[in-house]
Amino acid sequence: MHTGAEAPTDPMIPRLFAVRARRDETEDTFTFDLEPRDLGPRDLELLGGARSMAFAPGQFNMLYLFGLGEVPISISGDPAEAGRLVHTVRSVGSVTRGFSGLQPGQTVGVRGPFGTAWPTREAEGRDILILAGGLGLAPLRPAILRILAERRRYRRVYLFYGTRNPQMLLFRDDLERWRNTPDLAFEITVDHADITWHGRVGVITKLIAAADFDPDRSTAFLCGPEIMMHFSAEALKARGMHGADIHVSLERNMKCAIGHCGHCQLGPAFVCRDGPVFPHDRVAGLLAVPGL
Numbered sequence: 001m002h003t004g005a006e007a008p009t010d011p012m013i014p015r016l017f018a019v020r021a022r023r024d025e026t027e028d029t030f031t032f033d034l035e036p037r038d039l040g041p042r043d044l045e046l047l048g049g050a051r052s053m054a055f056a057p058g059q060f061n062m063l064y065l066f067g068l069g070e071v072p073i074s075i076s077g078d079p080a081e082a083g084r085l086v087h088t089v090r091s092v093g094s095v096t097r098g099f100s101g102l103q104p105g106q107t108v109g110v111r112g113p114f115g116t117a118w119p120t121r122e123a124e125g126r127d128i129l130i131l132a133g134g135l136g137l138a139p140l141r142p143a144i145l146r147i148l149a150e151r152r153r154y155r156r157v158y159l160f161y162g163t164r165n166p167q168m169l170l171f172r173d174d175l176e177r178w179r180n181t182p183d184l185a186f187e188i189t190v191d192h193a194d195i196t197w198h199g200r201v202g203v204i205t206k207l208i209a210a211a212d213f214d215p216d217r218s219t220a221f222l223c224g225p226e227i228m229m230h231f232s233a234e235a236l237k238a239r240g241m242h243g244a245d246i247h248v249s250l251e252r253n254m255k256c257a258i259g260h261c262g263h264c265q266l267g268p269a270f271v272c273r274d275g276p277v278f279p280h281d282r283v284a285g286l287l288a289v290p291g292l
């Protein structure tokens with residue numbers, strides 16, 4: 001573990017970060033901000049200051065909790081705010097449960113950023129469709145923030161967000177802001193409503209049918225359960241979109257995150273190195289194979 005004055009450059013050696021703030025999103029999901037703990041002012045200067053934490057929307061870090069282990073977690077912060085590293089974690093097992101107890105001041109090891117990005121630059125000048133299912137909004141949030149900050153570079157922008165129920169909605173401040181953002185067609189839908197919910201109920205694919213976009217000049221970003229991405233991609237193709245213009249983010253078990261160990265293998269691809277963001281036409285056939 002690196003503890004000295006120099007920043008580690010080996011991608012297998014975590015850098016030490018301190019939790020600066022944490023907030024609960026839902027009963028089992030929380031967001032925390034990290035700041036470097038192992039770098040002095042001189043190191044930050046050498047690394048280009050806050051830019052040392054720069055990342056591309058869609059990339060992930062390996063987060064290490066002492067005594068528990070390491071897990072891949074997408075970066076959910078704003079790519080324009082390079083001084084802050086933000087992650088959103090759902091507590092599902094031994095390591096993520098450990099993260100749920102983190103408090104400001106505690107230490108986390110970070111390796112990364114790793115992986116491919118949402119092609120926000122390549123999509124400039126096109127209609128944009130962003131479809132998020134559940135926790136899938138976290139890896140998409142950096143792309144959404146960038147696209148909205150640079151809104152004039154894109155044509156029509158659609159953001160559709162589906163969750164199981166209203167209690168599971170993430171980033172509620174963002175949702176409120178996006179509801180009131182001009183030039184953004186933003187819809188939330190839930191599978192199961194309760195008495196507090198007056199919005200849409202039903203699957204996210206229904207929203208695609210009603211959207212007005214040019215299939216030959218559109219790029220779609222999809223993140224959520226694989227079944228949701230599958231049916232959303234099919235609905236987009238039924239509207240005339242090409243598989244190469246539909247991008248999905250995949251999850252597989254990971255260990256090294258640098259394409260060495262093979263844990264994340266998906267056919268000929270390694271999700272850590274060739275993904276997690278893939279054009280749908282590259283992975284659709286592989287996702288159809290049970291067990292891959």
Ligand SMILES: Cc1cc2nc3c(=O)[nH]c(=O)nc-3n(C[C@H](O)[C@H](O)[C@H](O)COP(=O)(O)OP(=O)(O)OC[C@H]3O[C@@H](n4cnc5c(N)ncnc54)[C@H](O)[C@@H]3O)c2cc1C
Nearest residue numbers: 060071072073074088089090092093094095096251252276
């Ligand atoms: C590229 C990438 C990006 C990711 N980004 C995020 C993120 O931003 N936020 C986040 O919370 N998670 C994210 N994940 C998933 C996260 O890495 C896993 O939830 C974590 O590794 C589980 O580790 P654990 O030790 O807590 O649970 P384990 O002990 O490994 O698993 C406990 C139980 O949870 C189940 N489980 C494991 N993973 C998931 C999952 N993803 N969803 C539902 N159940 C699961 C297992 O099948 C098992 O039954 C990402 C994964 C990848 C590959």
Ligand code: FES
Nearest residue numbers: 255257261262272
């Ligand atoms: S996690 Fe080791 S090859 Fe991808």
